[in-house]
Amino acid sequence: GAVVSQHPSRVICKSGTSVKIECRSLDFQATTMFWYRQFPKQSLMLMATSNEGSKATYEQGVEKDKFLINHASLTLSTLTVTSAHPEDSSFYICSATMRDRGTGEQFFGPGTRLTVL
């Protein structure tokens, strides 16, 4: 149980285009979903926190107009990278906490590798 999926696993796009990444909790309802970005050989950096039906909360330095997060249901959150540029190339990872289990445990997705040409 507690599986989180991401789609796509890998995407290559041209500079200036927008890319949408989906994060789904497959077998549980997620109270909160988190989006992280990881550059090569670096740690995970939290970008934003989203709760179903409400606006995402962005970390300092993360442009909310560039990284659009929609959390439409208890099992789906999407991250849209708008007008992507080469510096947005990174590994994007989502995680989710399980509703009704206040342990703080986050279940991570497999990640999405974004390459902007």
Place this chain on the structure above:
Amino acid sequence: QQQVKQSPQSLIVQKGGISIINCAYENTAFDYFPWYQQFPGKGPALLIAIRPDVSEKKEGRFTISFNKSAKQFSLHIMDSQPGDSATYFCAARDYNTDKLIFGTGTRLQVFP
């Protein structure tokens, strides 16, 4: 205060040896301390986690030691295997925000 300091940055261990990774924190609002294992190109996977009311937790070859007064915790991997070669991250959850703060990571290489 929100940082989690992790060391060493990299670690080379011979097969069968013990791998030890250390983390330290300052924030007293941290109430959950997980360790994640990450292979290249994959998302992090929970390895083992501990809460501050326990000083040690063991699961198979993996043990967390937790020192609440020193605000330090460590991961011990006994009988290290080449398949354990990966990057390990410690983390701490802030119970006020539910956010996980990650350490900088340790790249472990286990040689046969």
